[in-house]
Amino acid sequence: MRCSTSKRCSARCFPNVASVLRYGNGMAFGGFRGNRQSVIWKWQFTRKCLRKLPFNARVLGVNKKRTGDTVRDTGTMLVSADFNTIPEQYAKNAPDDARVDGVPCVSFPFYIDHLNPAAKYLHWEFSDPDSIPVCGFEWIHWTMANLPVAALMFDPSDAHALQIPPDFSRRVTAMIPEAVQGRNSQASPLYGQDQRNLQLVAHYTGPQPPDKDHGYVLQIWGTTSPIAGLEQGFWLNEMLHGLEHSQVVDGGGITLIGKC
Template identity: 55%
Template sequence: MKISADFTRLPDKYGKFADDSHKTDGYPTTSFPFYIDSMNSAVRYIHLEFVDDDAIPVCGHQWIHWAVANIPVDALMFDFNDSHALQIPEDFSRQLPSLIPEAVQGRNSSWGKIAQQTNPSVTMRYNGPQPPDKDHDYKLCVYGTAQPFKELSEGFYLNELRNLVFRTDAVIDYGEIYFSSRAH
C-alpha cells in the first residue's frame, strides 16, 4: 500500500493557522486529503492513525491527532480515470458520521489531561497539528484488513486499535507517510 498527498508540509487550513471556518472551538478540525494506491486487492476495510512523536519532549507523550476504524473501501471515492484511484477527501473526519456511519472515530489527545476538551466534535474527530515549539513531523499510518474491527466503537482509544492491528493477523496491507507542520 502506498500513501501519498499533494503536499509534504500540511497546508495551513489543516493545522495551527487555519481560519475559523476550519476550526471547532478553536481547534483545527478540517482533515486533509490523501490517496491510497497499490493496495492489496483483498483489503475491504481501512483503519488509520495520525500522530505526532515530536510532541514527546513537549508534553511527555505522543500526541494523537486522529484515529479511525472500519472504513469500507467500497464506500470511498474511486476514479479509474485518475492515477490515484482511492482518495480520502478533504474534511473527511467531520463528514464521516453522515457519509459512512459504520466507520468509527477514536479519541484524540485533546480529550486528555493537557487540553481537557469535552466537545466530541473536537475530541473524537481530526484534530489538526498545533506545534508549540518548532516545526513537527507527523505520521499517518493506514492499515488494511479483510474484516472490520467489530470490537471498536465511537470514541475508542488508539491503544485498542493498535492491539487489534499488532496482536492479530488481521492486517494484510499497510502504508505510512510523514508530513510536517509549521509552528511559526
Template identity: 50%
Template sequence: MNIQTDFSTIPDQYAKQAPEELKIDGTPILSFPFTVSGVSENALYLHWMFVDPDSIPVCGFQWNHWAAANVPIAALQSGSAASVSIPEDFSRKVELIAPEAMQGKNSEASALLGHKNPKITTGYVGPTPPDADHEYHLIVWATTEPLKKLSQGFWFNELEREIRDAQEAPERAEVFLVGRV
C-alpha cells in the same frame, strides 16, 4: 500499499494557521485529503492514525491527532479498486460518506487537558506545534475484516491492539508530513 498527499508540509487550512471558521476553541478541525494506492483487491476496510511523536519532549506524550477504523473501501472508491481517496473534511462528513466507519478519541480527550466537546475530542484535530516544526506520521492499514471489538470513540491503544490481533496480517503504509509552527 502507498499513501499520497498533494503536499509534504501540511497546508495552513488543516493546521495551526487555519482560519477561525475552520477551528473550534482554537483547534483546527478540517481534515486533509489523502489517497491510498496499491491496496490489495481482497482488502475491504481501511484504518488509520495520524500522530505527532515530536510532541513528546513538549508535553510528555505522543499527540494523537486522528484515528479512524472500519472505513469501508467501497464507500471511498472512484474507479480503480487499488486506489482509495479520503476526501477533505472526511472527519466531519464521515457519517454521510461511510456511516459504519468509526473515529477514535484524540489527545484533546486526555484527562490532563479536560476538554469535553466531542467535536474536538473525537475525530481529526490539526497540528498546532508550539515550539518548532514537527514531523507527523500518517499510518494506514487495510484489512479484509472489520475490527469488531472497537466502538465509536475508541482510544488509539485499542486500535493498535485490534490491528495487532487481526486474523490476517494487515497491509500497512506510512507517510511523514511536516507541520509548521
C-alpha cells in the same frame, strides 16, 4: 511517500520507505525525505540495521508471510499527498470557520495507491512523535477504524483511484456510518475537555506545534474484516490491540511537516 520530482506521481517507488517503525519502548519514527538516491541508500541501510536490532521491531500494518524458509513483507500500499508540508487550512493557521473550540478541525486530503485487493477495511492513526519533548507523550491527532474500502469513490481515470477527500473527518459519519473515529489527545484528562464534545475529542485535530516544525506520521492498515468491538470515541490502544487479532494484509505510511 513520493519522490521530489513530481507533485502527483502514481509510480510505485519504494512503498515501504515511509512506513513507520514502532518499538517496544513506544518510540515511533518514519518518512525519509531527500532526493531519490539518498532515499534508496537510507532504506537499504535501515533494512540492514533492522536485522541487528536486539528488540522486537516491525513495520506497522505489514504482515510477514512465510514461504518455506523465506519470510517476505506482504504490504504494497503507497500513501501520498499533494504536499510535503500540511497546508495552513488544515493546521495551525486555519481560519476561524475551520476550527472547533479554537482547534483546527478540517482534515487534509491524501491518496492510497496499490492497495492489496484482499484489504476490505482501512484503519489509520495520525500522530506527532515530535511532541514527546514538549508534553511527554506522542500527541494523537486522528484515528479512524473500520472504513470499508467499497464505500470510497473510485475513479478509474484518475492516477489516484482511492482518495480521502478534504474534511473527511467531519463528513464521514453521515456518509459512512459504519466507520468510527477514535479519541485524540484533546480527550486526555490532563486537558479537562468536555468528553461529550466528540467534534473536538474524537475527530481530526490539526497540527499546532508550539516550539518548531514537527514531523507528523500518518500510518494506515488494511484488514480483511472490521475490528470487532470498536465504537465512536474508542481509544487508540483498543484499535492497536484489535489489529493484533485481525488479518492485516497491507499497510503504509507517510510523514508530513506541520509548520510552527
